[in-house]
Amino acid sequence: MTWRNWSGTVTSTPTQVAVPVDAAAAAEVLVRAGAAGRTVRPLGSGHSFSAIGQPTDIAVSLAGLAGVRSHHAPSGKVWVGAGTRLRDLNRALDALGVALPNLGDIDAQTIAGAIATGTHGTGLGLYGIAAAVVGVEIATASGEVLRCVPGDGTFEAARINLGALGIVTALELQTVPAFRLRAVEGPMPLEDVLADPRAFAASADHAEFFWFPHTTVASTRRNHREGAETAPPLPGWRAVLDDEVLTNGVFALVNELGSVAPRLVPTLNRVSAAAMGSRTYADRSHRVFCSPRRVRFVESEYAVPLGSVGDVLRELRAWYGRTRAPIQFPVEVRFVAADDVWLSGAYGRETAYVAVHQYAGSDVGDSFAVFERIVAEHGGRPHWGKQHTLDAAALRAVHPRFDDFLAVRDRLDPGRVLAGPHLERILGA
Ligand SMILES: Cc1cc2nc3c(=O)[nH]c(=O)nc-3n(C[C@H](O)[C@H](O)[C@H](O)COP(=O)(O)OP(=O)(O)OC[C@H]3O[C@@H](n4cnc5c(N)ncnc54)[C@H](O)[C@@H]3O)c2cc1C
Incomplete structure (x- = not known):
């Protein structure tokens, strides 16, 4: 069997694949x-x-x-098998x-894989998925099932565990009553968002924005937990037009064009930003949070203190502008509350997650290094779960509970x- 991650950048051939039927077999x-x-x-679903x-x-x-x-x-507590796909x-x-209180962009991951790497969505009053974990069943190298x-x-270590502690076989999750979301999407001048990122983050239960390099517009998404105000769901044709034709189909063509003609990227990015358009609709929470991603890309994402996000975006914008770097994918910015999960990006601080991407078929150049x-x-x-070059020494410097985890x-x-090799780099031998 050849193993390959979703973006196609990491492959390997395991010597053997075991499929345990229970926790004792995993141990x-x-x-x-x-x-x-x-x-x-x-193994999760290979989406890192x-x-x-x-x-x-x-x-x-x-x-x-x-x-x-x-x-x-x-x-509202549920026990689920570790290999359960989010969808x-x-x-x-x-x-x-019932429902999970917050989710990321896609639902293809396994619950254990998503938790192991600190998968998160957005919501200044909310947390990443690992914060919903209230119990962990884990098979360890000594043969025990804890x-x-x-x-x-x-x-405390077993939530964001990096797959470094044992084989998680089941997770207990604290759910909330099922809820609907009203999604309000539309453009806003990037400068207006950067003038007060905290106000933007607080303007909805789940606020985020995308910014295509070389443009001046932030494509905003604000999901409100439905109360008195509501909206109809997207008609089937509109969902297909938006998610399959514009977000995936046309976007794939635009990226192909940009990869062979990098000089066109600033113009193409304006087309992509315009295609994100405006819409309002409502649906069950998981149908609003998650959508298909068929255009393959690579990504690096960092958690920074919320107060730093304006400076980070301005510095990135200045670099893209100076170099005319042909980056075709948008920068994505999300927000979460401070949490107490040891290896969380948001441990102890209100956080903005800033993610940079590039089309899988194009060169990232030195854009990730600059980021x-x-x-x-x-x-x-x-x-x-995203690309980065830090080693254990650098990670220890930014994670206050790093040594507790070790x-x-x-x-x-x-x-x-x-x-x-990867765990050895990020955690040490
Ligand atoms: C298109 C796309 C969109 C994404 N969107 C988001 C997003 O919105 N927010 C976000 O934060 N991240 C996002 N990610 C990243 C993704 O959520 C994480 O990388 C996640 O870890 C992937 O889950 P997986 O099941 O594929 O795990 P894998 O990538 O397969 O594995 C991740 C880690 O989990 C470990 N693991 C898996 N199962 C177990 C187990 N049972 N016991 C112990 N360790 C285990 C693995 O060994 C590995 O160390 C996205 C990725 C892609 C490709």
Whole structure:
């Protein structure tokens, strides 16, 4: 089997693929691997842009551990199998009358993979998905199956765990009653957003914007939790036109053109920004949060303190303007509240996530390196599932609980069964 991540930038051929049917079987895989001096990588859906999900020896598929295991209606807590895809989870939760409080852009990831890397959406009063975790079942290299709960010293590390502590076999999630979102999308001068990013972030329950380099417009998305005000869902033809034709079909053609004629990129970006247009509609929360992404791209994303986002964007804009860098994908900016998840980008600080992308078929040039230099000046923390070049020393400097995490890693996996070149770079040997 050849393994490949979604963006096609990382590939490998695992020596073996294990498919455990329960937590004890997952623990057995780890024990046998340890005894044989082999290494193990739990597989998600391969949607990380970094090499964090790359299996270099034994791969473990969690496909056999999927679905909702139990639902406690009075508390809204659900146990779900680690291999459950978000799209299946969202539908299953909806059927139970509950939902995750916040989601990212897509729903193709597994719940365990999304949590392991700190996947997040947007919402200044809300958190990343890992903050909804209230229990973790994890098979460890010693052959134990632990049920971790808040305050036990392992749970704190096991939410954003980077796949470095063991094989997560199930997760307990705190859901909220199912809700609808009213989406209001439209252009705004970038300068107006940058004048007071906090006010923009606070202008909706879930506010974000996209900015195409070489343009002056921010394409804004504001999702409001529906109360008195409502709106009809998008008619089927409009959803297909927006999501499939404009966002995916036309955008793919525009990117192909830009990759062969980079000088046209500033003009093409104005076309892409205009195509994002304005619309208002409402739907069930997960249908508004997530949409298909068929145009392949590469991405780097950093969490910076909310107060720094204006400077970061202005510095990026100045660099793109000076160099006329042919970057065809928009910069995306999202916001979340400070949280207490040890390796979270938002640990202890109100955060803006700034993401830069490039079409998978085009060269990033030095744009990602320049982006990393800019965010480094603002204490940026990289998204664990996206491209970055930081090593353990640099990550320790920006993550206050880095050494606490490493202590849990030493305790649960002293023999480094959950190992590989990428983890060695970001966590040390
Ligand atoms: C098109 C696209 C859109 C995206 N949108 C967003 C977004 O809106 N917000 C955001 O924050 N991120 C986003 N991402 C990034 C993505 O959410 C993360 O990279 C996420 O980790 C991918 O989940 P996965 O299931 O593919 O995990 P993988 O990438 O396969 O694995 C990630 C890590 O999880 C570990 N892992 C997986 N399962 C287990 C397990 N059972 N036990 C222990 N470790 C495990 C793996 O070993 C690896 O270390 C996006 C990515 C793409 C490609």
